[in-house]
Amino acid sequence: MAMAVDPRIDAYIAGQADFAQPILRHLRGLIHAASPDIAETVKWGMPFFTYRDKNLCNMAGFQRHVAFGFWHDKVAPDGSRGEAMGQFGRIRRLHDLPDDAMIAALLRKAMALIEAGDEPRSGVKRPRAPLPLHPAFSAALNADPAAAATWAGFPPGKIRDYCE
Structure with a gap:
């Protein structure tokens, strides 16, 4: 399979500051060198692979x-995020990047996680524990079945608004 090049990324790179263009082109080349099965697109206004x-x-x-x-x-x-978006902090020149071999190894690791079906932790939402109802509010709901039915239909965020 040939490298899938998206012309929107060409335009994105061309529209960046002079210092950024060689960094972005270098990263793009390393990413595509890791596998011919990597595709590129634009998500949230930036290049995604x-x-x-x-x-x-x-x-x-x-x-x-x-x-x-x-x-x-x-x-x-190191299993964490950098001080800026991404794991490598603010990259101002090519020298700020890890060496090419390390980036290639990290790309292989990321592809292996995808192949194994391992999902990123950040994509998993944990349900919040329900907040306690004030006793007087609970008594009022128990006394009015229509209000209790309306309350039961509220989404979790609206219930938290009332309880907090």
Whole structure:
């Protein structure tokens, strides 16, 4: 399968600051060198790279830095996020990036996680514990079946608004 190039990413890179363009082109080349099955697209206004239709990594240019990061939290070298978007902090020049071999290894790790069906932790929402009802409010609901039915139909956020 040939490298899938999206002309929107060409335009995105061309529209970035002069310092950012070589960084973004370099990252794009490394990503595509990792596998011919990596596709590129634009999501949330920035270049995203997908593997087997799952988000693999993304890059973005800002006024004074570039950001690059992996979608899966287990790919980060130390298991955490950087001080900026992505795992590598604010990238201002090519030298700020990890070496090419490390990026290639991280790309392989991210692809292996996708192949294994491992989902990123950040995509899992944990339900919040219900807040206690004030006794007087609970008594009022018990006394009025119509109000209790309306209350039961509220989404969790609206219930929290009343309880807090």
